[in-house]
Amino acid sequence: MKSTSYLIPSVFAALLHMVVVVLLAESWFMTEPEHRQVPRHVQAQLVDFSERQAQQLEEVKAKAQQKAQQEKRALERQKEAQRQAELKRQQEDKRRADKKKAAEAAKQKAVAEKQRLAEKKKQEALALKKKAEAAAKQKAAVERKRKQAEAKKQADAEQKRLADEKRKQAEAEQRKREEQQRQAQELAVKQAEAARRAESQRQAAASYEGYIKELISRNWRRSPGTRNEIVIELSISLLPTGKVVDVQVTRSSGDSRIDEDAIRAVQRVDRFEKLQQLDPVVFDRYYRRFTLRFRPEDLRW
Template sequence: MVDFIKINWKYLLGAALLHLLFAGLFALTMVQMSRDAPPPQLAIQAVVVDASQIGAASRRQERERERERQRVQQEREKAAIEQKQLEEQRETARLESERQAEQERQAESQRRQEEEQKRATEQQMMIERQDAERKRQAEVEQQKKAEAERQKKAEAERQRVAEIERKQKEEAQRRKAAEDARVQNAREEELRRQLAEEEGLRQAESAGLNNQYAALIQEQIERNWNRPPSARAGLECEIRVAQSPNGVVLSAQVGRCNGDAAVKQSIEAAVMRASPLPLPPDRRLFQRNLILMFKPSD
């Protein structure tokens, strides 16, 4: 009851003040009606005016009573509405109080569950940490044993590798001495071969074989040349030719030439058609890159 008064004291105070106001209004109405009553008159005068005055007074009193009944009815209706609102407010306050109590109960239950879950989690974490620590210590011991074994094997391997390296070094020195001797012999042999080739090349050039080789190429190119109308007498064109070891022409380009563009193009085409070029009488005269002077007969 005390909690209800604390929660709804404003509404209770308003209802009390409203009842006091109604009581005051009723008292003022009664005082006003007593003032409006006609003053006492002589009996003879009453006989003359009583009829009209009594009728007017009766109608006035009737109107006052009707207004009073309406006012009282309005006040009752208003009081009933206020009472209903007050009861609704009480019911709302009760439901709100019950809702808050339920929320507090649920919050307390949730808090307890969370605390229990927290304790269970902490206990599980402690067990896991202890297991992890035991596992770590076991791993440390295992690592120490493995490291000792590894160092033992590493030392044995180091000694084995050192012995192998010593033997390899001795073998490498022996092989190097043999290779140096072989290289020296090869160099001497290559030098003798080069000297012999140079001597043979000089002999071949002295015999005119180089000119014979150039003439063979000139003749084959000229046979494959389609002389353009713009070619004039005294034509001289330098040709750079790249060929494979079997004489296949890889490229042909006319350099210095006293002919026009059509002449140069016709000469390059003739060189390509002349492929493969004839090989030299002496193989030592062969060159991959040739510079030829094309001088067709007029």
């Protein structure tokens, strides 16, 4: 709120207070006169109090006007000071705003410069990246060609190696087949030779079977009541000299007397001397331990 709005009420209040003070002063000083002797020669003068009150009121008004003018001038000085302060404040605000604006402009310029440098670095980095990628692609292409050449070389070497292995394998298989054929032929020859030798041995051994049965038949004493349909098998063990070592019944005739007769017949022979003429291999194979089957009708009485 402006200070001028309080000026007029303040002036009237001051005037009113001054009037009240003057009236109180007059009533205060207008006391009853003391009882004293009045000199004989008194000069009296008539005073007009209404004129005096008007004069005092004029003085009060003059003082009030002077004070109002002083207050007005003080108010004007205050307004001027406020105006100067406001102007100074506005100038300071403008200076600060200009400074802030300059700082903001400098900041924006710095940001723009920073962005420009960053963009420049980015472009340079992108250029270097593209250059590196191009170099890498070229290097990769060279490396790819080298690897392809190396792979082709290795493939050719591998193909040659496989061909050599295949050829060597075929040769090895051919040698193996030839060796197998040779071994088969040798085996066939050996088997044929062995078969011939075995047959010869069998025949040689078979030629002594009749001799053995003949000697046993001669020494067999047939018990009464022996039937022709019976069959008996004997297991006989011999030494290379033809001597009987052991004789056992492997298949009984069903009659213990006939079994005992067969065992005693072999024991009576005791030695098959002609077996000494056999080859030891043939003897070991056929007569070291052998089995003979007898029927009563085979025996000579």
